[in-house]
Amino acid sequence: MIIDNHPFKVNELGHLEVGGIDTTYLASKYGTPLYVYDVELIRKNCRSFVQTFNNLNVNAKVAYASKAFSSIAMLQVIKQENLCLDVVSEGELYTAIQADFPTEKIHMHGNNKSEEELTMAIENNIGCIVIDNFNEIHLLESLLEKHEKQMDVLLRVTPGIESKTHQYIMTGNEDSKFGFNLNNGQAEKAFCLLHEHSRIQFKGLHCHIGSQIFETDRFLIAVELLFQELNTWKEKHGYTPEVLNLGGGFGIRYTEKDNPIPYEFYIEELVKAVRNHSRKMGIPMPEIWLEPGRAIVGNAGITLYTIGSQKHIPGTRDYISINGGMTDNLRPALYQAKYEGVIANKASHPPVRDVSVAGKCCESGDMLIWDLPVPEVNNGDVLAVFSTGAYGYSMANHYNRLPKAAVVFVENGTEKLVVRRESYMDVTKNDLHYV
Numbered sequence: 451m452i453i454d455n456h457p458f459k460v461n462e463l464g465h466l467e468v469g470g471i472d473t474t475y476l477a478s479k480y481g482t483p484l485y486v487y488d489v490e491l492i493r494k495n496c497r498s499f500v501q502t503f504n505n506l507n508v509n510a511k512v513a514y515a516s517k518a519f520s521s522i523a524m525l526q527v528i529k530q531e532n533l534c535l536d537v538v539s540e541g542e543l544y545t546a547i548q549a550d551f552p553t554e555k556i557h558m559h560g561n562n563k564s565e566e567e568l569t570m571a572i573e574n575n576i577g578c579i580v581i582d583n584f585n586e587i588h589l590l591e592s593l594l595e596k597h598e599k600q601m602d603v604l605l606r607v608t609p610g611i612e613s614k615t616h617q618y619i620m621t622g623n624e625d626s627k628f629g630f631n632l633n634n635g636q637a638e639k640a641f642c643l644l645h646e647h648s649r650i651q652f653k654g655l656h657c658h659i660g661s662q663i664f665e666t667d668r669f670l671i672a673v674e675l676l677f678q679e680l681n682t683w684k685e686k687h688g689y690t691p692e693v694l695n696l697g698g699g700f701g702i703r704y705t706e707k708d709n710p711i712p713y714e715f716y717i718e719e720l721v722k723a724v725r726n727h728s729r730k731m732g733i734p735m736p737e738i739w740l741e742p743g744r745a746i747v748g749n750a751g752i753t754l755y756t757i758g759s760q761k762h763i764p765g766t767r768d769y770i771s772i773n774g775g776m777t778d779n780l781r782p783a784l785y786q787a788k789y790e791g792v793i794a795n796k797a798s799h800p801p802v803r804d805v806s807v808a809g810k811c812c813e814s815g816d817m818l819i820w821d822l823p824v825p826e827v828n829n830g831d832v833l834a835v836f837s838t839g840a841y842g843y844s845m846a847n848h849y850n851r852l853p854k855a856a857v858v859f860v861e862n863g864t865e866k867l868v869v870r871r872e873s874y875m876d877v878t879k880n881d882l883h884y885v
């Protein structure tokens with residue numbers, strides 16, 4: 451039996467299975483809460499991006515946005531799949547280096563890169579820095595001078611696209627903390643500045659228009675606006691870009707309401723648009739870079755919890771409480787993100803009522819799922835929540851001094867612990883006595 455809306459099966463015992471392993475076995479062996487990833491799905495997601503570009507015969511780079519889920523094991527899989535990697539901090543770069551990720555395939559982002567971060571990037575010869583603001587241009591040039599090195603860069607621009615109930619409105623002046631505005635001349639000013647710097651190799655433009663996007667329209671408008679700008683730069687300055695980085699943001703399915711389109715479709719549309727615009731402009735087609743995060747890991751991960759207390763409020767609702775919550779999955783509390791789940795040890799039982807799943811933290815907003823249809827549930831049952839692979843572990847925190855959960859990878863019937871569960875000693879490890 452296949453679980454509705456999610457790429458997982460129910461085994462002959464009626465238990466939820468991931469990558470050929472019974473999730474109730476994983477819960478009892480490794481404890482809960484537990485993040486479980488199906489590595490085969492991660493690989494499949496990587497390959498659908500890479501192979502589509504290959505099939506279209508287009509020069510492209512696909513970089514995994516590691517903020518979605520970064521750990522040494524995860525980056526080892528990304529390395530095996532030959533993707534590039536995006537990092538946004540020293541910590542993410544450090545993790546990549548620990549994973550022995552080829553540094554020339556690492557790109558660095560961030561709207562406030564520190565001197566230490568840029569120095570680490572330069573010393574480790576990373577492949578590209580995506581420049582976000584004027585301060586960074588000057589800081590980078592002086593650090594490159596000091597280290598006597600060169601660096602490839604892209605310029606992050608904000609095309610000013612907003613979506614409003616399926617109507618796309620191009621705002622003249624987008625209010626964003628990221629990048630150089632295309633509409634007020636800042637991008638062109640930055641472009642001119644880059645040319646004064648001999649150690650900075652300007653490769654092209656970057657734009658990332660948002661996340662969990664389900665249509666191609668906004669991407670296509672972004673491409674159009676980028677080419678408008680490039681046209682001006684070509685006429686005024688004789689410039690042609692080598693790279694166009696269109697960011698990430700490809701939507702995935704969290705609940706039955708989400709209807710993601712296949713990644714192949716986004717890529718085909720984008721390639722078509724870039725090809726047409728390049729032809730019109732009379733320039734060779736630039737290399738296309740993409741940066742999916744959520745689309746690589748989101749649907750490949752689930753979280754297992756143990757159900758504890760239940761509360762029936764007559765005429766109002768039934769609550770079940772789990773042994774995790776906003777500490778391991780911040781998204782519902784942060785932006786009302788919606789999830790679906792099943793009782794892993796009763797995955798073949800038909801639902802008999804709706805319950806709302808409460809986290810154990812001292813916040814009323816710590817509700818993981820509202821109105822989840824479930825069979826009769828008991829204390830000790832295991833709840834599996836789907837599509838927690840992106841921005842779950844990476845946003846985990848220690849609120850209420852809860853230790854961070856463990857992460858297990860499964861692939862073709864074997865499982866491996868890849869991030870240990872934290873202990874209480876880990877939770878207090880930086881605390882010092884005062885008296």
Ligand SMILES: *Cc1c(COP(=O)(O)O)cnc(C)c1O
Pocket residue numbers: 515517518536559658660661662697698699700741742743744745840
């Ligand atoms: C967050 C981010 C991504 C990845 O976004 P997803 O929605 O996870 O695909 C890619 N590029 C940049 C610059 C980002 O900030």
